[in-house]
Amino acid sequence: MSLHDQIETDLREAMKARDKARTSALRMAVAALKNRAVADGHSPQGRCDDDTVQQVLGSEVKRRREAATAFRDAGREESAQTEEAEAEIYAAYLPQQLGDEELAGIVDATVAELGATGPQQMGQVMKAVMPKVQGRADGTRVSALVKQRLTG
Known part of the structure; x- marks a missing residue:
């Protein structure tokens, strides 16, 4: 199963389990993948290969961590924690980081x-x-x- 398919399967499972945080994060990931597919000249229903999925999720993780830092600097701890939780959900689909x-x-x-x-x-x-x-x-x-x- 491709990484793209795995994310969509996990989204369906999160929806069935009524896990709002995971559902929301995975919906945003699917939307980012569709945007990338369109940007690459495919239809929105097109599939991204695993390398492209990893690039998209890597940039999403980076974006979420930067947002968490900005929220924390502004004194918005709850928003920072939400961003970090989303980053962790995305990071689970990425290869293990080098030590x-x-x-x-x-x-x-x-x-x-x-x-x-x-x-x-x-x-x-x-x-x-x-x-x-x-x-x-x-x-x-x-x-x-x-x-x-x-x-x-």
Whole structure:
């Protein structure tokens, strides 16, 4: 079963169980997937492949976590918790995130492979690292680590 189909199946199950929070979050995920299908030139009933689903859900997780931070900064703890709960629902469909040591190993190996020595080569290193960690590490986290390795 594809990831897209799994999300729709889970949505139906959440609706039957009357789980309002999960139903709401999964409906938004399905809507985001339909929007992506249309943007890619398919019909709204079109199916996204698993890589596309992971990209969409990854950006939704990031969006929810940023919103939670903004709500928390504004003193709206309940809204922040709602956003974080939605992010966790989406994250369950994504691959396991890389640990700090594992990510550092990939970055170090890539820096050594390219012979990068300074911050002016950060773009080259990022271009080589991102396909290796696709969907398993946030670009901001990778960028910070690459910068640290090239300047430190």
